[in-house]
Amino acid sequence: MSVTAARVEPSIAGVGDYIELMKPRVMSLVVFTALVGLLLAPGHVHPVIGFTALLCIAVGAGAAGALNMWYDADIDARMARTAGRPIPAGRLARGDALAFGLTLAVFSVVVLGLLVNVFAALLLAVTIAFYVCVYTMWLKRSTPQNIVIGGAAGALPPMIGWAAVTGDLALQPLVLFLIIFFWTPPHFWALSLYRTEDYVRAGIPMLPVVSGATETRRQILFYALILAPLGTAPWLLGYAGLLYGVVALVAGAAMLGLAFRVRTEQRGHIASKQMFGFSILYLFLLFAMLLVDRFSAGLFGPLIGGLAAGA
């Protein structure tokens, strides 16, 4: 019997490959939603501490992305959308991705705990663990409800941002959590409708693979029907003003309109692609308007108050 040691080739991975491992586009959305949570929270946080919190959340999201790519390298290689990622493309070894992801995860949580507060660090640790262990390792390959339950990981960053300021949670960040949570299924199922072949090849039980396109279109509409009114909740609950309410109503109506179009689309995937693209804009609009609403009240509130008093 002969024993041959596997020869480990020196890495050719560049800095860009490691950045790609951190899923920068996902990271940017995570940072933005966390920023909104941080700025909406009552109380004051020093800008340096706020920056540190956002940096840790960004690095934590990057760690989760790297660990996801480490675990999913086999199925990434079988999907056209992901075959060019650093590991399946052969530019980066799986072990290196694992070491990178674990290092970032530990650093982000420890630094957040040391420099900001322990509760926010615990939430970040839960988010990373949920995304990697619950979504990536378990749900993704075993149930068509993978992105529904796994969506909780993507919905937590506003709560971490809030907790970085206050050290606890309240109803307001929970509403933000719910908006992202119910936004996730129509967003990803719209994508999976026109990427079904990829998911079949990779053996991932996405809803269109398991239950078919018709059921997926029905479920997209179902979640859009929950999401559209939920998007107005910050206004209805008094956390945001009329400006936010109007934008949430109009954008929610557009989401519903697109969901109806996806539901009735017989051939092609034009509506699905529009739904996927618009869903990103929808979430961005809602969170951006929360910021605009918050800061316009601070800027123009005294002026409006003064005008009212003078009238």
Added chain:
Amino acid sequence: MDDPTREQKPEETGIKLTEQQQRARRARSIAIGLALAALALLFYIVTLVKGPGVLERPL
């Protein structure tokens, strides 16, 4: 008289990096160095910002 065989160096048997591998390794080393420097700077600035309360970490 010197022994001519002593002049000969033994052939290198280790892994020899290609130019691409050397470039990648250098870029990674610089990135790690910059990241560590940034982390040290961050801790320094936060220490200045928090002052004596730097070790107070509320839950």
